Amino acid sequence: MAVIKIWDIKDSLRRLLVYITNPKKTKNENYTDDPSAMPYFISGINCDSDMAYEDMMITKQQYQKTGGILAFHAVQSFKPGEITPELAHQLGVEYAKEMWGDRFEVIVATHTDHEHIHNHFAINSVSFKDGKRYYDNKANYRAMQKLNDTLCEKYCLSVIKQKKNIGQPYAAWKAEKQNQPTRRALICCDVEYAITNALTYSQFMHHLKEMGYLIKTNVKHIAVCPPGSNKFFRLCNLTKDQRYAEDMIKERILKNRNVSSRRKSKPIKMKGKVTHARRITGIRALYIKYQYRMGVIPKNVPNRKVHFYFKQDLIYLEKITQEVTLMCKKKIHTMTDLENCMLQAKNTMSTLMRARTKSYNKLRRCSDPIQIENIKKEIMNLSEDIRKLRKEVVLYEGIKARSIVIKEKLNVTKQDKEREQNERHWRNR
Numbered sequence: 001m002a003v004i005k006i007w008d009i010k011d012s013l014r015r016l017l018v019y020i021t022n023p024k025k026t027k028n029e030n031y032t033d034d035p036s037a038m039p040y041f042i043s044g045i046n047c048d049s050d051m052a053y054e055d056m057m058i059t060k061q062q063y064q065k066t067g068g069i070l071a072f073h074a075v076q077s078f079k080p081g082e083i084t085p086e087l088a089h090q091l092g093v094e095y096a097k098e099m100w101g102d103r104f105e106v107i108v109a110t111h112t113d114h115e116h117i118h119n120h121f122a123i124n125s126v127s128f129k130d131g132k133r134y135y136d137n138k139a140n141y142r143a144m145q146k147l148n149d150t151l152c153e154k155y156c157l158s159v160i161k162q163k164k165n166i167g168q169p170y171a172a173w174k175a176e177k178q179n180q181p182t183r184r185a186l187i188c189c190d191v192e193y194a195i196t197n198a199l200t201y202s203q204f205m206h207h208l209k210e211m212g213y214l215i216k217t218n219v220k221h222i223a224v225c226p227p228g229s230n231k232f233f234r235l236c237n238l239t240k241d242q243r244y245a246e247d248m249i250k251e252r253i254l255k256n257r258n259v260s261s262r263r264k265s266k267p268i269k270m271k272g273k274v275t276h277a278r279r280i281t282g283i284r285a286l287y288i289k290y291q292y293r294m295g296v297i298p299k300n301v302p303n304r305k306v307h308f309y310f311k312q313d314l315i316y317l318e319k320i321t322q323e324v325t326l327m328c329k330k331k332i333h334t335m336t337d338l339e340n341c342m343l344q345a346k347n348t349m350s351t352l353m354r355a356r357t358k359s360y361n362k363l364r365r366c367s368d369p370i371q372i373e374n375i376k377k378e379i380m381n382l383s384e385d386i387r388k389l390r391k392e393v394v395l396y397e398g399i400k401a402r403s404i405v406i407k408e409k410l411n412v413t414k415q416d417k418e419r420e421q422n423e424r425h426w427r428n429r
Contacts (some may be wrong), residue, residue, distance in 0.1 A: 002157065003076070005077075006072055006073065006074040007136075008072055008073075010068070011070075012070070013070040020120035021107065021109050021327040025113045026041045026112070027039075027041075028085070029085075030086075041088075041109060041111075042107070042108070042109045043108045044105075045093070045096050047124075061321070063126055065133065069133070071122055071123060071124055073120070074120070074144075076118060076148065079157075079158065081230075085117055087155065091155055095119075096123075099143070099144060100121075103134075119316070140400065154214045183226065190211050190226075191235060191238070194208050194211070196256070197333055200253065203253075212227035214232075221235070221237075222236075222246055235249070287320075287408055289410070290310070295310070323399045342393060345389050351368070355382055359378050359382065
């Protein structure tokens with residue numbers, strides 16, 4: 001079993017060559033017993049192993065490409081106890097010839113100083129044949145892995161079996177780990193709502209259109225595009241179990257028909273004395289309306305219809321909660337209040353930073369150990385206060401930017417609702 005890796009070298013070609021050809025790492029322990037053996041496991045391909053640096057630099061100078069990426073460093077590691085140094089070096093030379101030997105100068109060095117024997121490759125970044133550079137892209141890396149597995153099978157070494165099932169995208173994995181909704185999960189919620197509230201397949205499609213979805217129906221598999229996106233998602237591929245395939249959806253809608261009556265929600269009765277709360281206006285009112293449209297408040301409302309524009313913002317719910325908490329704490333009602341609080345926080349932060357600079361100057365001049373400890377504590381406290389204020393300023397800037405986006409989304413959804421009402425009115429007529 002061999003594992004192959006590669007990365008670029010930009011700092012020094014000589015350093016790379018000196019490292020991989022280190023005599024302590026590449027020494028052949030059997031050289032004294034067998035005079036025909038190599039003293040060191042080092043081989044050059046298209047160049048002299050003793051003059052590798054000079055040969056590679058001549059190629060670079062010939063094509064005037066002495067800057068940028070100087071070389072590529074690849075490592076081929078073998079399973080401990082599975083291969084001998086001689087065979088490892090033979091395999092490495094064969095690998096380098098097949099992979100890079102037709103166009104590039106390569107040094108192959110086998111290191112035996114660890115339990116796992118491994119080959120190092122120093123590949124010149126410029127081709128001696130045509131002067132073109134080597135590109136470490138995905139296609140070349142896949143070719144490297146394929147050749148590596150082929151040679152391992154040739155020499156009866158174990159091969160890592162590649163998994164056939166491809167994992168989920170990184171963005172989806174990260175969102176799932178942080179308990180944040182993904183775009184697919186939000187679409188699933190809307191599809192579930194449309195199925196639950198439909199008695200016919202046409203009603204199901206109508207519910208999706210009402211929520212702003214574009215629908216492809218003249219295709220093999222029905223696909224939907226959420227509002228604000230240009231990408232279509234097949235319903236059958238939204239989940240692994242294909243619960244939203246067209247046949248499954250129709251079967252579930254048919255079951256809805258068999259339900260003779262639907263439960264009606266009971267009216268909520270208020271207990272105790274009802275008091276009239278002060279009307280909230282300004283930026284806080286905007287955020288409250290925003291949270292309501294997102295479905296965050298009030299909680300535990302069944303079968304609530306939430307527009308996709310607001311539902312996809314649940315990803316940023318933690319940040320929105322921090323912004324709302326700060327507005328309540330600082331009693332921010334208008335944009336003017338926000339600007340004043342932001343200016344005050346920035347001024348306080350500047351004052352603390354000047355005080356911290358003075359403390360650093362005192363620390364450099366001080367020689368008393370007790371005073372040094374006191375100054376360090378003072379600097380630590382100032383840094384903590386500055387860090388809190390910096391976070392506060394970031395939240396203020398976030399509130400200012402988000403309020404503009406909220407207004408735009410509210411206007412868009414309002415226009416969509418008015419257009420739907422007009423269309424419904426003309427249909428009824």
